[in-house]
Amino acid sequence: MKYALWTERKTGKAICRLRWRRCLPALSALPAILSLAGCTPKVRQELGASTPAAAAVRPSRKPGAFVDVTEKAGIRFAYSNGAAGKYLMVETTPGGCAFLDYNQDGFQDIFLVQTGPTPDSPANTPRPPCQLFKNNGDGTFRDVTHEAGLDKLNQGYAQCVAVGDYDNDGYPDLYITAYGGNHLLHNELGKREQETGKGEDALHPTPYTLHPLFKDVTRQAGVGDADQGVRWATSAAWGDYDRDGKLDLLVLHYAPWNLGMNRKCINGKGHLTYCSPEVYTDDRPRLYHNDGNGHFTDVSAQMGLNKVHGRGLGVVWLDYDQDGWPDLYVACDITPNLLLHSRQGKRFEEVGLSAGVAYGTNGSLFSGMGIAAGDFDNKGWESLVVTNYSGQPNSVYRAVGGGRFEDATFPCGIGEASLNFLAWGVEGLDYDNDGWLDLVVGNGHVDPYIADVAQNVTYPERKLLFRNLGNGMFRDQVEDLGDLAEERITRGLAVGDFDNDGRVDILDNSHEMPARLYRNVTKGGNFATFRLEGVQSNRDAAGALVWVTAGGRRRLAEVRDGSSYGSTSDRRLHYGLGNAARIDKVEVRWPSGRRQTFANLAPNKFYYLREGGSLQPDPQVK
Secondary structure, three states: OOOEEEEEOOOOOEEEEOOOOOOOOOOOOHHHHHOOHHHOOOHHHHHOOOOOOOOOOOOOOOOOOEEEOHHHHOOOOEOOOOOOOOOOHHHHOOOOEEEEOOOOOOOOEEEEOOOOOOOOOOOOOOOOOOEEEEEOOOOOEEEOHHHHOHHHOOOOEEEEEEEEOOOOOOOOEEEEEEEOOOEEEEEOHHHHHHHHOOOHHHHOOOOOOOOOOEEEOHHHHOOOOOOOOOOEEEEEEEEOOOOOOOOEEEEEEOOOOOHHHOOOEEOOOOOEEOOOHHHOOOEOOEEEEEOOOOOEEEOOOOOOHHHOOEOEEEEEEEOOOOOOOOEEEEEEEOOOOEEEEEOOOOOEEEOHHHHOOOOOHHHOOOEOOOEEEEOOOOOOOOEEEEOOOOOOOOEEEEEEEOOEEEEOOOOOOHHHHHOOOOEEEEEEEOOOOOOOOEEEEEEEOOOOOHHHHOOOOOOEEOOEEEEEOOOOOEEEOHHHOHHHHOOEOEEEEEEEOOOOOOOOEEEEEEOOOEOEEEEEOOOOOEEEEEEEEOOOOOOOOOOOEEEEEEOOEEEEEEOOEOEEOOEEOOOOEEEEEEOOOOEEEEEEEOOOOOEEEEEEEOOOEEEEEEOOOOOEEOOOOO
């Protein structure tokens, strides 16, 4: 594996790295740089791998578990970051996506972040909108971007999206992050339902330009996040940190940046390219408290977040130690990952180092991008997977209980298989419903010329589908990729059962490419899906823990609004059950602290539970 070489044009400083170790010699001659032994370490041996790097696998597009149904489904969307060869650093990170049921008809709709012209474009340059696609319930979608009012919204240089019902009216809202200012879009269907007794249908008699599905309420909500023109927001996620029944909002920032601060670098072949992140300072996250009246208050300093910093890219809320209070985990780019432990909703304390999730294998500093949290071992605790840069393994932090983790990156098989890929979006899913949570990873480099300076690394890259073998090991299941084998420049990735057939599907948003919807066509085992609705808890039930016992296995899943990289997956909890003919037990711990238990349930059903009520077939799923 060769090092990529960047030289900053302004200073002549060479930046030579595989992005897991710094090598910044202040040299004036390129040949001298290339001869430095420190720029060619034996990466795999130091990281713990025992065999030479394998050539990048280039699977053929053969039938497998996933089929590209994008065109058949009627989804027509092509993402653009506006890149025009100027290599503005802010171009590298955008492209989130989401599954959401915006109209509460029981079918997952699709939202795709669009970015468009770069910040140096003339102010009157047209900007294509983010797009919303309504699920028709028959395998097809209809573009409702105009009805949603998104074509009238200038979302700016958009990055990511987080979905959550912040006002508890029963309809999910959208938060779009962007360089220079974010947007909170309120779903108006709840308001129409209160006024007319009808939801979406109430909008049809009048022009959508007068009554759009979504209304921009950023200013009155106070969540614009635009500070001095240098805030570069990436991922965001909704969670109820103080358990008051209202969703709060966590926003990540990568680095202070504007056009005047952008650095220009060249690689070892003389091509202009993006600089290493080390040439930019890091930034701090921001936490907005939901005041319950449509307004939010910045409580970052009060909650201790002004004391933590990093180049934040991925974030999830999770109760990693199961003490009843939502914590935060943040993936950072060449700064330590952050595990922010909640002290009973009063403040957050950074414990990433002591918990074992701040650094990569052997204490290396990696480039964290996306995060998946899941109970991959069926032991009732959520482990963490963090995607990293090429030349670095995707990190696996196995939960061992009590808020402690151990590094299982190479022992589980994921480290070796992921070294040649630059990974972004990632989610857990039991794609074959065998009762063990698998993993899908979206990959795509940032450097169009990476193949010139690194062996077996490409700009567009296939996805990784890791099948959980049930013994602590994962296998790169190349033969099941199907259309996931297409090489893409993936950023956002989400999972969800869009056709309600009990099999989890995949949504992908990639740079300068059409979006992709991949339908899961496996003939796997039994399943169960649960949709929760809070009463005393927040209505989304974000932060609820649900343990399902079936076939001798007990697996935990947590309801969350935002994960992967800059994306939001189907909020419903899906459990593969293998050959189990019955569900022995379902245990629910609500964010309010209330607990409920149910027993002896039939498999292959969609269930609905309102806090304090009985578990019943989901009335939204016909």
